[in-house]
Amino acid sequence: MNGVLQSEGADYQVVGSSLVFPRPLAREGKLGFWRWLSMLLGVAGTYRKHDAVTVAYTYEGRRLVANLLASDAGP
Numbered sequence: 001m002n003g004v005l006q007s008e009g010a011d012y013q014v015v016g017s018s019l020v021f022p023r024p025l026a027r028e029g030k031l032g033f034w035r036w037l038s039m040l041l042g043v044a045g046t047y048r049k050h051d052a053v054t055v056a057y058t059y060e061g062r063r064l065v066a067n068l069l070a071s072d073a074g075p
Helices: 033-040
Strands: 013-015 018-020 053-059 062-068
Antiparallel strands (some): 053 062
């Protein structure tokens, strides 16, 4: 998660075909008019929390990678 290797049991649980993390995963919301304007003018950027989950796994002998959004990773 976010470029840091996670360990099953310590950082997440596998429940059926789902990964369950002990804390909610954050997703950056929509930016409002003033935030867009400040970015357009170069006054400020956006540095909100936005978790990313990349899962590497083996299926039928092939190594695959899946990128999940916070909303895909659970309720």
